[in-house]
Amino acid sequence: MIAAWMLYCIAIAVLFVVVGEALERALHLAGRATRWAWVAALAGSYLVPATALLRPSAFAAIPVRWRSPPGWRPAPGGSTPDPSAACFPR
Numbered sequence: 859m860i861a862a863w864m865l866y867c868i869a870i871a872v873l874f875v876v877v878g879e880a881l882e883r884a885l886h887l888a889g890r891a892t893r894w895a896w897v898a899a900l901a902g903s904y905l906v907p908a909t910a911l912l913r914p915s916a917f918a919a920i921p922v923r924w925r926s927p928p929g930w931r932p933a934p935g936g937s938t939p940d941p942s943a944a945c946f947p948r
Contacts, residue, residue: 866910871903 878899882892910917 867907870906874899874903874906877902 878895881895881898885892885895
């Protein structure tokens with residue numbers, strides 16, 4: 859659990875570094891102060907994991923309904939197969 863949380867925080871921080879770098883370049887080309895891009899990146903890299911820790915319901919997984927491909931029909935006399943069986947054989 860701790861390792862997953864650490865990887866999540868690192869991934870969020872890396873995403874904010876990429877966004878900060880892009881913002882810095884855009885602000886530099888526009889002739890504006892670039893430090894605010896890094897202030898926003900630092901704040902975001904702290905606030906998003908803190909919010910996820912304090913309010914996990916806001917970051918819950920979105921359920922996805924399984925849909926069969928168009929024209930697909932189960933075998934005659936058989937039941938509809940479990941869709942997870944194709945990805946995760948037992």
